Every structure is written in structure tokens, then in C-alpha cells.
Amino acid sequence: MMLQDKPIYVSKAISVGDIYVHTWGYDQTNRDIIIITGFSKTGKTAICRRARRIPIRDANAHFTENSFLAGEGYGDFFRMEIRETSRGKYSLIGQYPFSDGIMNRGTMSGYFSPVAKNEILHETDIRYGH
Numbered sequence: 079m080m081l082q083d084k085p086i087y088v089s090k091a092i093s094v095g096d097i098y099v100h101t102w103g104y105d106q107t108n109r110d111i112i113i114i115t116g117f118s119k120t121g122k123t124a125i126c127r128r129a130r131r132i133p134i135r136d137a138n139a140h141f142t143e144n145s146f147l148a149g150e151g152y153g154d155f156f157r158m159e160i161r162e163t164s165r166g167k168y169s170l171i172g173q174y175p176f177s178d179g180i181m182n183r184g185t186m187s188g189y190f191s192p193v194a195k196n197e198i199l200h201e202t203d204i205r206y207g208h
Contacts, residue, residue: 091167092124092192093114094116095113095114097111097112097113097192097193097195098111098112098113098114098170098190098192098193099112099190099191100112100174100188100189100191106201107200107201109199109201110174110190111193111199112126112127112128112174113126113127113129113150113151115127115151122159123157123158123159124157124170125157126151126155126156126170126174127151127152127154128151128153128175129149130148130149131146131147131149132148133146134146134147134198146198146199147197147199153175156172156173158174167191169190169191169192171190172187173185
């Protein structure tokens with residue numbers, strides 16, 4: 079498989095190492111995060127991996143359960159279609175490996191939006207969702 083460092087038609091707006099997030103859930107915020115590791119030869123798809131979560135510590139140096147930063151990639155590689163949004167940014171859409179943290183649950187479809195560098199992500203605590 080031939081990989082590119084930059085997609086042919088997207089210019090400098092999207093790069094290897096960029097983080098994207100998909101938010102889902104009913105009455106509970108869940109987040110799946112992925113990292114771009116390369117691009118297809120045509121530049122129409124990004125090659126991605128799931129991204130690890132880096133827990134955030136509170137003022138007392140305790141880990142907070144529901145706040146995290148995106149870390150390095152892990153697991154299988156998969157392809158996501160690159161789409162330009164109406165705001166001139168780029169999103170990723172497609173199927174990705176899904177895991178509930180205990181075991182692999184197959185694949186899930188998602189629409190991923192870009193995450194700013196060092197942006198803290200938050201989820202609803204599982205005690206408060208359905």
C-alpha cells in the first residue's frame with residue numbers, strides 16, 4: 079500500500095498526526111478519537127488508528143475520570159474518507175474499529191471532526207448516563 083505524507087488535493091489543512099473525534103450517545107456523551115497516520119495515493123482517504131487517552135489530573139494530582147487528551151495511535155489501521163465541510167475545514171467519515179474498553183465490538187460508523195492541539199476532551203461519567 080502506497081502512503082503519502084500529505085493528501086494531494088487537501089494542501090496544508092490536514093496532516094499526519096492530526097487528531098479527530100466522533101461524539102455519540104443518547105443522554106450521555108461518549109467520544110472516540112483517532113489519529114491520522116498517512117494518506118492514500120489519491121489523497122481521498124486518510125489512513126488512521128484509534129488514539130489512546132491521556133487522563134488529566136485535577137488540582138490535587140488525582141486523575142479525573144472524564145477528561146483527557148488524545149495520545150498516540152494503537153490497534154489496526156483503517157481508512158476514513160476525507161470530506162470538506164461548509165466551513166472550509168475537513169472531517170473524516172467511515173467505519174472504524176469499535177471497542178468498549180473490555181473487548182473488541184466490531185466496527186462502528188462515525189463522522190469525525192478535528193481536535194485542536196492539546197484540546198481537553200470530556201465525557202459524561204457512566205454513573206450519570208443511561
